[in-house]
Amino acid sequence: MAERYLLRGNEAIAESAIRAGCECYFAYPITPQGELVEYMARRMPRLGRTFIQAESEVAAINMVYGAAAAGVRTMTSSSSPGISLKQEGISYLAGSNLPAVIVNVVRGGPGLGNIAPSQCDYFQAVKGGGHGDYHMIVLGPSTVPEAGELTMLAFDLADRYRTPVMILADGLLGQMMEPVELPEPIDVSKLPPKPWAATGARGRDPNIILSFDLSPDNLKRMNLELQAKYNVIRENEIRYEETETADADMVIVAYGTIARIAKTVVRMARAEGIRLGLFRPITLWPYPYDALRALADRVATVLTVEMSAGQMWEDVRLAVAERAATPFYGEMGGVVPTPKGILSEVKKYAR
Numbered sequence: 001m002a003e004r005y006l007l008r009g010n011e012a013i014a015e016s017a018i019r020a021g022c023e024c025y026f027a028y029p030i031t032p033q034g035e036l037v038e039y040m041a042r043r044m045p046r047l048g049r050t051f052i053q054a055e056s057e058v059a060a061i062n063m064v065y066g067a068a069a070a071g072v073r074t075m076t077s078s079s080s081p082g083i084s085l086k087q088e089g090i091s092y093l094a095g096s097n098l099p100a101v102i103v104n105v106v107r108g109g110p111g112l113g114n115i116a117p118s119q120c121d122y123f124q125a126v127k128g129g130g131h132g133d134y135h136m137i138v139l140g141p142s143t144v145p146e147a148g149e150l151t152m153l154a155f156d157l158a159d160r161y162r163t164p165v166m167i168l169a170d171g172l173l174g175q176m177m178e179p180v181e182l183p184e185p186i187d188v189s190k191l192p193p194k195p196w197a198a199t200g201a202r203g204r205d206p207n208i209i210l211s212f213d214l215s216p217d218n219l220k221r222m223n224l225e226l227q228a229k230y231n232v233i234r235e236n237e238i239r240y241e242e243t244e245t246a247d248a249d250m251v252i253v254a255y256g257t258i259a260r261i262a263k264t265v266v267r268m269a270r271a272e273g274i275r276l277g278l279f280r281p282i283t284l285w286p287y288p289y290d291a292l293r294a295l296a297d298r299v300a301t302v303l304t305v306e307m308s309a310g311q312m313w314e315d316v317r318l319a320v321a322e323r324a325a326t327p328f329y330g331e332m333g334g335v336v337p338t339p340k341g342i343l344s345e346v347k348k349y350a351r
């Protein structure tokens with residue numbers, strides 16, 4: 001039976017990672033995900049697992065690379081500028097076909113910005129971020145319980161596809177507290193074997209894990225294999241949620257914390273006779289283009305709401321094209337849009 005706890009988002013992610021079988025966690029502190037590091041510092045050593053506060057973000061992500069290459073479930077977490085410092089290592093993970101989970105609890109930017117919630121790292125997460133033609137699976141939770149659920153899923157997806165997976169949260173979700181039901185810890189011994197891992201060549205040829213190849217033809221072949229994997233992920237791992245879209249003539253597209261605010265806006269709008277719905281991407285990569293495109297065929301307006309200058313808005317416009325109007329409403333710098341403010345924007349476009 002699932003156990004029920006009152007946890008912050010950061011704590012729910014940390015405990016879920018432990019229950020998902022995370023054996024090694026490497027990080028460097030930064031607000032607003034400090035509680036995640038603190039939680040892992042308390043829990044991991046008690047369980048006989050590895051916790052290291054690295055000397056830098058660069059060191060942390062390279063420790064993740066080493067642990068992933070050894071075949072154990074591993075994770076790091078940070079916030080915005082810290083994730084920027086990890087981008088080279090994330091590209092190495094992707095190029096080496098290594099599974100790992102990376103958590104970004106986004107803060108206001110650019111630069112050092114502030115510690116308020118934001119969604120300004122969307123481009124960095126879904127467009128690769130680091131160098132090279134690679135992708136991560138990117139999951140966008142909107143509640144504390146979902147943050148835990150998607151963390152469990154992230155480890156499974158990372159292993160299934162041998163790829164880095166990012167949990168893209170924000171400072172508000174990381175700090176808020178909600179009741180969470182946590183599943184029983186998995187039995188790590190029952191996880192599928194990893195015959196590719198660098199565990200020592202005992203009675204077999206050594207496994208070599210790297211992303212470096214001086215031959216353009218060989219590197220092209222490696223890239224084609226990566227793209228084929230990404231196509232399989234696109235086919236099988238798209239996730240989204242629709243709310244009150246069956247009769248809607250206008251929908252909001254929002255993810256993460258803003259999506260939960262948008263659900264309140266949907267209720268408020270419908271109380272005033274406005275047929276508003278919500279489309280919430282859960283996988284930010286791969287993005288649910290087809291589902292949103294199908295929805296755009298039967299509504300007049302698709303309003304994107306974000307805590308950014310309109311980064312996801314680009315993907316919404318790619319999906320919708322000319323099928324419906326695609327206005328945008330957003331806040332930046334850690335300012336959180338209010339239900340009243342979003343509803344006022346909805347009324348500008350409502351029939």
